[in-house]
Amino acid sequence: MSNDIRVTVWNEFVHEQESETVAEVYPDGIHAVVADALREGGFDVETATLQEPEHGLTEAVLDDTDVLTWWGHAAHDEVSDEVVERVKSRVLDGMGLLVLHSGHFSKIFRELMGTSCALKWREAAETERLWVTNPAHPIVDGVDEYIEVPDAEMYGEHFDIPEPDSLVFTSWFEGGEVFRSGCCYYRGEGRVFYFRPGHETYPVYHQEDIRQVLRNACGWAAPNDDGPAVVRGNHEPLAEIDTSDDRTVH
Template identity: 75%
Template sequence: MTRVTVWNEFVHEQENDTVAEIYPDGIHAVIADALEAGGFDVETATLHEPEHGLTEDVLAETDVLTWWGHAAHDQVEDEIVERVKHHVLEGMGLLVLHSGHFSKVFKSLMGTTCNLKWREAGETERLWVTDPAHPIAEGLPESFEVPEAEMYGEHFDIPQPDALVFNSWFEGGETFRSGCVFHRGKGRIFYFRPGHETYPIYHQDEVRQILRNAAEWAARDDDAPDITRGNAEPVEDIDTSDDRTVH
């Protein structure tokens, strides 16, 4: 069974009554519920736990980590960021959700500012499936609407995605690359835009299906062959008698 750790800074829910009403047990609890409904083995972790709940033992047992953060990016310890990054490069999947685009973890893995335009006006978002053959889009219609959303607009300062699964249009006219796939080392990364805390987006069926599809796609593959790196023996016979040959 695929093991998922759902990470959430868990700040807004304790400070904002609107967020607490939508997510009384935290955004992480609703995301975990969506994944458990898909048959995943789910644990949760939050910012104020020791080591942010992301100990070496936890990450070693995690096939996919989901990341939601917004108000406390700077409170995430650099040591934990490097620990998460190491596990992604070694094959742990990572789902970066909504404002997690500005997390230390995502920016480190992308190597860019990950900045963008934004507007919070409760406007309609329409997500279009731009890659219907991708496993993350399985079972979804050609497009669907999020009735109320925070707008994110281009330019989104990220590297060119390996695949673009979803593209969003907003009522105010902007568009945004809202479902982006990346590979880093052995790890698979999916950035998914919808999920602002003051709207019940993670209760929406299509969004919950995308979370399940993405977790299945991103999961660590323990059977994947090791990639050969470092000093390598030649595949064909060659003369290695030269004094400059490194053995």
């Protein structure tokens, strides 16, 4: 199945070019490491970054994308509103979206959530345990009961998001906080997954169990062509009724 799923991995690609510390962890960019993880799962993967024309997310690119992954941190405000609306439209039409780590503050995630998406945070390279809270969910296939991240940036509650349609992971941090770290949503005909791990100075996306979650999540978020066709708008009655009433402004 994954061989037929087309994924575009988007990254603002700013920290890696400005910080030696980040470049040591992700010399070719976070997008390159995420893309490699997905290719290992058999996905058809392309990448795009902020600096490209239309941020690499042209109509043609999005029309050819089943799942879009999004990593951003330093340049949320530099993302074009036109591109955000384009991505939103595709999600509502069925494209999957994976929002990673600090992408919680991206324009596209806040637009789809309708809330501030604000949270607590702390950088102290502390241990994180992501506990599986929905063991039946396909996103956790092949994952143990928890994933341990040795060095993590803490995100803490309250996380200002709508109640997830499914909560797949809840994190505990060495400093004592907890956080809803794996949140599934349905928006229109599309599926959205927010996955917390992935700070730019820590090698989180090199961890195999994190990479497995990324692969599972892309499989879950991809459009399901086996379901019934969605029909909206003015519609003829299924059964015979009197349609002579002309009290309408349409």
